[in-house]
Amino acid sequence: MSKMRLGILGGGGDSLIGIVHRIASGMFDEFELVGGCFNPDPIENKAFGKKIGIKEKRVYENLESLIETELSLSKSERIQVVSVLTPNFLHYPMAKKLIQNNFNVICEKPLTTTYSEAQELELEVKKKDLVFAVTYTYTGYPIVREMKQMIKDGAIGKIQKIDLQYYQGWINPIIKDPELRKTVWRLDPNKGGLSCCIGDIGTHAFNMAEFLTGMRIDKILADLNYLYPDNEMDVDGTILVRFSEYCKGVIRASQIATAEENSFTVQIYGENGCFKWNQENPNYLYHLMEGKPIQILKPGNPYLSTFSLKSSKLPPGHPEGFFDAMGNIYNGVAKALNEGEISDGSYPSINEGVRGMMFIEKVLESNKNGNKWIKLDQNL
Numbered sequence: 001m002s003k004m005r006l007g008i009l010g011g012g013g014d015s016l017i018g019i020v021h022r023i024a025s026g027m028f029d030e031f032e033l034v035g036g037c038f039n040p041d042p043i044e045n046k047a048f049g050k051k052i053g054i055k056e057k058r059v060y061e062n063l064e065s066l067i068e069t070e071l072s073l074s075k076s077e078r079i080q081v082v083s084v085l086t087p088n089f090l091h092y093p094m095a096k097k098l099i100q101n102n103f104n105v106i107c108e109k110p111l112t113t114t115y116s117e118a119q120e121l122e123l124e125v126k127k128k129d130l131v132f133a134v135t136y137t138y139t140g141y142p143i144v145r146e147m148k149q150m151i152k153d154g155a156i157g158k159i160q161k162i163d164l165q166y167y168q169g170w171i172n173p174i175i176k177d178p179e180l181r182k183t184v185w186r187l188d189p190n191k192g193g194l195s196c197c198i199g200d201i202g203t204h205a206f207n208m209a210e211f212l213t214g215m216r217i218d219k220i221l222a223d224l225n226y227l228y229p230d231n232e233m234d235v236d237g238t239i240l241v242r243f244s245e246y247c248k249g250v251i252r253a254s255q256i257a258t259a260e261e262n263s264f265t266v267q268i269y270g271e272n273g274c275f276k277w278n279q280e281n282p283n284y285l286y287h288l289m290e291g292k293p294i295q296i297l298k299p300g301n302p303y304l305s306t307f308s309l310k311s312s313k314l315p316p317g318h319p320e321g322f323f324d325a326m327g328n329i330y331n332g333v334a335k336a337l338n339e340g341e342i343s344d345g346s347y348p349s350i351n352e353g354v355r356g357m358m359f360i361e362k363v364l365e366s367n368k369n370g371n372k373w374i375k376l377d378q379n380l
């Protein structure tokens with residue numbers, strides 16, 4: 001079977017996430033990067049395209065020229081899937097044009113800058129029967145997938161409490177200096193969207209909570225911190241969450257947690273046990289059971305579920321990390337493209353991106369209204 005032809009928007013040599021997508025897309029030999037627009041600066045764009053071996057004629061100046069030229073090619077040559085890896089404010093206009101022109105899309109989170117934009121994209125995707133993934137990368141770790149499967153199989157019983165915390169410290173030295181702040185697009189509402197911290201990392205925690213438990217968060221109460229009166233974007237937040245009156249918990253996110261790197265910790269408590277996992281040490285899943293010794297599960301071992309084992313490429317003891325997690329999401333997208341729609345958790349769907357945007361908007365609303373409880377989805 002020939003490889004699927006991939007295009008990329010953004011993710012140039014100066015970016016954080018570009019290299020992750022390029023490596024991840026090639027990991028299962030399912031995609032070939034054939035074109036894209038990697039940088040808005042034409043010189044940088046061409047130089048980068050050349051460096052990574054893209055044919056000159058398929059390094060496009062912008063999305064419009066990509067669409068026009070690709071649509072003029074035969075179906076057997078045309079790009080089939082486009083990954084959108086630009087700053088947040090470009091996700092919606094780019095994804096919309098791609099959908100309208102029948103390209104499948106892999107889009108970075110947060111999906112858009114508003115909930116209504118996200119809903120609009122979801123409607124368009126449904127009409128067109130396209131594959132649309134939103135890269136909540138952490139759901140791709142093999143041992144996270146094991147945690148999901150074990151929770152589903154009842155390993156810790158009925159879930160009664162969750163505690164997810166994503167703490168970074170990189171904005172701490174920047175936020176103190178108003179001039180430095182201007183150099184970071186995540187702190188600019190015109191580019192980052194409504195929220196910095198919750199949009200950037202709180203949304204990962206929200207998605208993970210729903211991915212692992214298979215349940216939907218119903219209500220939230222948020223308390224955000226902007227730290228300085230002249231800073232427009234949240235840099236820290238604590239959010240109480242309720243799945244139901246029975247199951248409650250907390251999502252904490254911060255980018256001013258001094259000296260933290262990417263400490264994303266997940267704790268899920270059931271009626272007879274709990275799971276603990278930390279992104280900085282992603283190959284260890286701690287399973288605690290009442291009255292029994294702790295168990296530590298590691299990827300690639302035969303005692304794991306098929307869902308987890310299919311997400312491992314190496315024998316046990318070879319660490320699998322962030323690149324591998326993204327690789328598994330690309331693998332899920334390839335499966336969906338080859339076999340039709342699937343909803344088994346092997347890639348995060350557009351609906352997860354839409355819920356992420358709903359969460360961000362409602363968190364801001366709760367905080368603005370004096371830290372009030374808010375129902376997330378009025379239709380449920």
Ligand SMILES: NC(=O)c1ccc[n+]([C@@H]2O[C@H](COP(=O)([O-])OP(=O)(O)OC[C@H]3O[C@@H](n4cnc5c(N)ncnc54)[C@H](O)[C@@H]3O)[C@@H](O)[C@H]2O)c1
Pocket residue numbers: 009010011012013014015016017018037038039040085086087088090108109110135136137138200
């Ligand atoms: N899934 C994850 O774990 C994860 C991690 C990091 C970033 N992200 C997301 O990825 C996106 C990009 O983040 P980043 O940290 O890589 O940003 P970045 O600023 O490091 O890189 C952005 C890239 O987009 C390019 N770009 C900007 N405007 C463009 C345009 N009009 N056309 C083409 N290219 C353009 C820039 O040249 C640059 O190469 C964001 O939405 C962010 O939230 C996700």
